[in-house]
Amino acid sequence: MLERLEIHNYALIEDSVIEFSDGFTVITGETGAGKSIILGALSLLLGEKTEVQSIRSGQESATVRASFAITPPYPPNLAAYLEREGISIEEESLIVSRTIKNNGRSSVSLQGRLSSRTELAAISKELLDISAQRDHQSLLSAANQLAVLDAYGTCMEEKRAYRSAYESYQALKNELEQRKQQLEQAKKEEDFLRFAVDEIAKIDPKVGEDDQITEQVRVIASYEQIHESLSSAIEALHGGEVGTSALTSLSLAGSQIASAAKADPSLETYVSRLESAAIEIEDIYESIRDYRSSMSYSEEELDRLQGRLASLQRLKKKYGHTLEAVCSFYQESQNRLNLSEEQEIWLSKLEKQIATASELMTSKARVLSEKRRSAAENLASQVEQKLRTLGMKEAVFSIIFSQVQPGPQGIDEVSYEICANPGLEMRSIKDVASGGELSRIMLAVKTSLAESDAVPTLIFDEVDAGIGGSVALAVADQLANLSRSHQVIVITHLASIASKADTHLVVHKEIRNQMSYSMIKSVKEEERQKEIARMLSGDDSSSESLGHAKKLLQTGRS
Structure with a gap:
């Protein structure tokens, strides 16, 4: 509900604060007093484009700010915005404002945080609806017409069932498209992948093999140096053509210490240690001798290893910087080649699943469509009856269906159409020329949708255009009835309508120091009687x- 509207330096309004109540509110005043200024200010909050000319003369900017009383659950666009921005509504009050500057720029604030005109429009249209300016009438949108029909016909259960079937169908279609793309890509790469797999499989690399072969090549290439060094070590340990061996020296040393130990038993421990050392050196000698005997130099083996190493290096250059990366690429390539065969099987399965899902979706769409058509007949009948009481006695109202491709809302597109006078063709309500006629149509529709129309605040202008007498009284009664479920604000020139309101606001113009000012005040009792x-x-x-x-x-x- 709209609780408060503040207008600063907008057109003829310098500073005005308007407090609104729930129920039925009328705004009256002489022609030119500034009633349309209030409507223009509210239109700014619906995201209308700004005009610098609307800034009060001599001022740099104009601001319109509104406070809405609101409780959970919040409307969808507002709820999404609050969650996205991490904003909470305190004291059940939502504050929206818009400032326009004389340089043509404007700024928007939602709950104290800067926002965009697009966000403002999306949220404000969930809070209030103006039936006067066509751009802001929610029921002129085909999408909204379908939404209110669904709400009127209580089609939510059928709509959920259809949406579930539709989303499942779309998910399968998306999966099919993805698999087709994967298959197409796999086929494009198939020749290259098969060549790569064959090449890698032929060489059959093992992780770490290149390091091992590098070490083997290094050893074979150093055969002469290793053989010569080991031969010298063997001679030093066991004796050779020149010099005394280590083992001979240890034996001699042991004999001499053993002789000394006969005189000094404390030296016996060294005899034991020398014997152990001699045994260890003997073992080292035999191991080195055997290793040297096993050594062989083969030019062919060296060539083989170097050729193998070159093959491994070539694989690393083409398919990865390491053999681990090459092996990984090999496995991945095999998987992608296998994918082609698997995808063909999957495609066949998916196509069957999609056919089944399509049948289910179509079935749910028909159920939803049938319920909508039944609801549309009832709604059209109600609207026609209300139009009769609103002075459009010959009017014919109809909701026309056209079938479209399955989408999130079903297979239906609707158009609210009317023939206001006999002999004329049915036309969409958005094409109705008369503003007063359009407002009455909107009033008839909205009163029929009173329980299902989610927009809490409804504003009517020109609803009294070209009517009077009993028709005016009927319009007043309809507005009063509508105010039982919505906050209704009406700009009117008719006393019969104004007299039905719960709250009466009067706009008047004053001239001070050769400047015009529009003023708004609430009237009661005698003041209201005088205005009527x-x-x-x-x-x-x-x-x-x-x-x-x-x-x-x-x-x-x-």
Whole structure:
């Protein structure tokens, strides 16, 4: 519900704060007093493009700010915005504002945080609806027409069932498309992958093999140096053509210490240690001798190893920097080649699943469509009846269906159409020329949708255009009935409508220091009686006008 509207330096309004109540509110005033300014200010909050000319003369900017009373669950766009921005609504009050500057720029604030005009429009249209300016009438949108029909017909269960089937169908279609793309890509790469797999399989690399072969090549290439060094070591350990061996020296040393130990037993421990050393050196000698005997130099083996190493290096250059990467590429390539065969099988399965899902989706769509068509007949009948009471006695209202490709909302597209006068063709309500006629159509639709229309605040302008007498009274009654489920704000020139309102706001113009000012105030009791009298006859002081006004107010309250 719209609780408060603040307007600063907008057109003829310098500073005004308007407090709104729930129920039925009327805004009246003489022509030119500034009623349309209030409507223009509200339109700014619906995201309308700004005009620098609307800034009050001599001022640099104009600001419109509104406060809405709102409780969970929040409308979808608002809920999504609050979650996305991490904003909470405190004290059940949502504040939106818009400032326009004389340089043509504007700024938007939602709950104290800068936002965009697009966000403002999306959220505000969930909070209020203006039936006057076509750009802001929610029921002129085909999508909204379908949404309110679903709400009116309580189609939510059928809609959920269809949406579930539709999303499953779409998921399968998306999977099919992805697999087709994967298969197509795999086929494009198939020749290269088969060549790579064959090449790698032929060489059959093992992780770490290149390091092992590098070490083997290094050893074979150093055969002479190793053989010569080992031969020298063997001679040093066991004796050779020149010099005394280590083993001979240890034996001699042991004999001498053993002789000394006969005189000094404490030296016996060294005899034991030398014997152990001799045994260890003997073992080392035999191991080195055997190793040297096993050594062989083969030019062919060296060539083989070097050739193998070159093959491994070539694989690393083509398919990865390491043999581990090459082996990984090999496995991945095999998998992708196998994918082609598997994908063909999957494609066949998916196509069968999609056919089944399509049948289910179509079935659910038909159920939803049938319920919509039944609801549309009832709604159209109600709207026609209400139009009769609103002075459009010959009007024919219809909801026309056209079938479209399955989408998130089903297979239906609807158009609310009307023939206002006999002999004319049916036309979409968005093409109705008369603003007053359009407002009455909207009033008839909205009162029929009173329980299902989610927009809480409804604003009507021109609803009284070209009507009077009993029709005006019928319009007033419809507005009063609508105000039981919505906050209704009406700009009117008719006393019969104004007298039905719960709250009465009057706009008047003052001139001070050669400057014009539009002022808004709430009137009650005698002030309201005088305003109703003015609306009746243009004279707010004659006893006849005041008496008629008093009677009208008494009737309106009954």
